[in-house]
Amino acid sequence: MKAEETFQEWQQAHNLPDYLQDQLQELGKNPKWINDAFGQDINFGTAGMRGRLEPGINRINIYTIGRVTEGLARLINEKGAKAQKDGVVIAYDSRYHSRDFAEHAARILGAHNIHVYLFDDLRPTPELSFAVRYLHASAGINITASHNAKEYNGYKVYGPDGAQMGPEDASRVFAYAQKVTDIFTVKTAPIARLRSQGVLQLIGEDIDEVYLAKLKTVNVNSELIQKNAHNLTIIYSPLHGTGKMLYDRAFRQNGFTNVFPVPSQAIIDPEFPTTIKPNPEYRDVFDPGIKLANEKNADLIIATDPDADRMGACVRTKNGDFQVLTGNQIATLMIYYLLVNLKDKGQLSADYELITSIVSSSMPLKIAKDFGIRTKSVLTGFKFIGEEIDRMSKMHDGKFLMGFEESYGYLFKPFARDKDAMQGALMFAEVASYYAAKNMTVLDGLNEIWQKYGTSYEITKAIEMPGIDGQKKMTQLMTKLRSENLQELNGVKVNKIQDFLKQQEIVGDTVKPLTGLPKSNVLKYFLADETWLALRPSGTEPVIKAYVGVNKPNIELAHQAAENYQNALAELLK
Numbered sequence: 186m187k188a189e190e191t192f193q194e195w196q197q198a199h200n201l202p203d204y205l206q207d208q209l210q211e212l213g214k215n216p217k218w219i220n221d222a223f224g225q226d227i228n229f230g231t232a233g234m235r236g237r238l239e240p241g242i243n244r245i246n247i248y249t250i251g252r253v254t255e256g257l258a259r260l261i262n263e264k265g266a267k268a269q270k271d272g273v274v275i276a277y278d279s280r281y282h283s284r285d286f287a288e289h290a291a292r293i294l295g296a297h298n299i300h301v302y303l304f305d306d307l308r309p310t311p312e313l314s315f316a317v318r319y320l321h322a323s324a325g326i327n328i329t330a331s332h333n334a335k336e337y338n339g340y341k342v343y344g345p346d347g348a349q350m351g352p353e354d355a356s357r358v359f360a361y362a363q364k365v366t367d368i369f370t371v372k373t374a375p376i377a378r379l380r381s382q383g384v385l386q387l388i389g390e391d392i393d394e395v396y397l398a399k400l401k402t403v404n405v406n407s408e409l410i411q412k413n414a415h416n417l418t419i420i421y422s423p424l425h426g427t428g429k430m431l432y433d434r435a436f437r438q439n440g441f442t443n444v445f446p447v448p449s450q451a452i453i454d455p456e457f458p459t460t461i462k463p464n465p466e467y468r469d470v471f472d473p474g475i476k477l478a479n480e481k482n483a484d485l486i487i488a489t490d491p492d493a494d495r496m497g498a499c500v501r502t503k504n505g506d507f508q509v510l511t512g513n514q515i516a517t518l519m520i521y522y523l524l525v526n527l528k529d530k531g532q533l534s535a536d537y538e539l540i541t542s543i544v545s546s547s548m549p550l551k552i553a554k555d556f557g558i559r560t561k562s563v564l565t566g567f568k569f570i571g572e573e574i575d576r577m578s579k580m581h582d583g584k585f586l587m588g589f590e591e592s593y594g595y596l597f598k599p600f601a602r603d604k605d606a607m608q609g610a611l612m613f614a615e616v617a618s619y620y621a622a623k624n625m626t627v628l629d630g631l632n633e634i635w636q637k638y639g640t641s642y643e644i645t646k647a648i649e650m651p652g653i654d655g656q657k658k659m660t661q662l663m664t665k666l667r668s669e670n671l672q673e674l675n676g677v678k679v680n681k682i683q684d685f686l687k688q689q690e691i692v693g694d695t696v697k698p699l700t701g702l703p704k705s706n707v708l709k710y711f712l713a714d715e716t717w718l719a720l721r722p723s724g725t726e727p728v729i730k731a732y733v734g735v736n737k738p739n740i741e742l743a744h745q746a747a748e749n750y751q752n753a754l755a756e757l758l759k
């Protein structure tokens with residue numbers, strides 16, 4: 186059906202909530218918007234779906250949420266009575282309509298006689314992942330758009346292992362969802378009836394308690410924390426979201442007693458009024474925290490994104506200013522600390538594994554190699570790290586030490602199978618205590634690591650390409666880059682190209698198969714000066730991501746080189 190016809194159908198639909206009718210009228214004045222919002226179904230991929238909170242089949246609203254939930258219900262029913270009985274856990278974050286959408290999903294699943302565990306209030310993504318495993322549920326749903334701006338919402342789906350759903354099941358959910366002929370009349374059952382029938386069960390504090398007990402096991406040196414944590418003042422921000430629910434108990438129970446929330450950002454608020462995007466990779470989100478840190482004489486600010494899967498940190502520099510660390514730098518400090526700790530205790534063994542992604546820093550890999558442990562690099566998406574954890578536990582062929590992605594995601598203990606900002610915050614607080622005990626700052630620690638292993642520095646940039654037009658442009662650009670086989674950049678020779686879609690590795694005129702990972706639209710370049718570059722369309726936002734990682738003798742040279750390469754990539758992507 187043409188975009189215009191679908192748009193008209195929505196205009197004529199009965200019972201459309203007021204806010205959607207208002208938006209239809211306003212936004213519908215723009216033919217380009219109609220084309221984009223009604224031109225195709227919103228994609229449901231392995232990261233679920235994410236989009237602007239607007240009317241339209243290519244947007245996030247009660248109807249697209251309803252349709253995909255119907256798809257999930259049909260998949261669960263196809264799996265049989267046990268899957269129905271095991272049920273689905275539903276969580277949600279602090280965004281506009283998150284709770285409405287969660288209840289709507291509960292009503293649809295309930296109408297299919299699928300057991301539902303619905304959180305009584307907002308909760309972190311990793312707690313949902315944990316709950317799916319703990320309750321032996323057949324799936325999980327989280328209504329969240331993670332760190333996106335306030336205009337967005339989304340839908341993440343989890344499999345029985347607590348990791349985000351794999352490609353096979355995701356495409357079946359999408360296929361079932363597409364079979365829904367009338368998006369406005371998906372069958373629901375009333376919440377009160379589902380409650381009285383025992384189909385819908387509320388959960389909350391009961392899960393918090395067991396999840397917190399698990400979080401207690403994350404820190405590795407309680408003696409160090411006991412001796413030093415009282416000297417460490419931590420400023421914490423949940424960025425208006427779900428981290429608020431548990432941070433206080435989590436820090437305290439693990440021995441971090443000097444933790445102060447940023448008051449303005451500890452207010453749960455879908456407007457995210459203190460930020461442009463509630464994303465802990467940006468400096469501006471830390472501004473209120475820096476003010477408080479100066480008042481409290483604190484050196485460390487930790488922030489978690491609204492669904493508390495990403496964790497970022499901002500630390501005091503020598504001249505008293507503050508610097509936001511990258512996800513790669515945080516991971517570098519963490520893996521180094523973990524390995525030193527294991528070595529000191531005489532517990533280091535070669536079967537420990539570090540799992541990371543192909544677009545993350547090479548520094549943690551270097552450190553892991555130096556300490557003699559194993560590493561594996563997987564595609565972007567924490568579910569791939571989850572798969573490796575599964576492999577280790579089933580095959581007994583490795584001990585999981587840490588998983589990380591440059592996008593501020595970390596995991597240490599596999600009771601959750603998605604990145605866990607609570608685990609990240611606790612581990613980073615321990616790293617800061619370790620350096621405090623040595624009278625060093627976290628930045629001193631990073632410098633020490635750089636002196637030992639060379640200075641790695643990475644910059645990731647996201648180049649926006651919105652709408653259906655943007656999607657076409659990304660496809661064209663990736664095709665063009667594939668056909669060009671880049672020979673040099675900024676005068677430096679490209680030694681090797683890895684094409685993860687064609688599964689080929691190109692060295693000069695030789696083309697070899699690239700094995701070991703599923704197909705993915707990623708190009709990675711290795712240059713003669715130890716630089717690596719990667720390009721890929723994001724799976725969660727309308728952007729192409731450009732990753733640069735350089736290795737230089739010092740940080741000034743590294744900064745400069747990384748910026749220069751980013752500029753060169755920006756030219757390529759014009």
Ligand SMILES: O=P(O)(O)OC[C@H]1O[C@H](O)[C@H](O)[C@@H](O)[C@@H]1O
Nearest residue numbers: 565566567590592723724725726
């Ligand atoms: O780079 P993207 O495709 O936007 O993905 C960025 C991130 O998105 C989600 O949050 C996934 O859970 C992460 O594993 C992934 O790293």
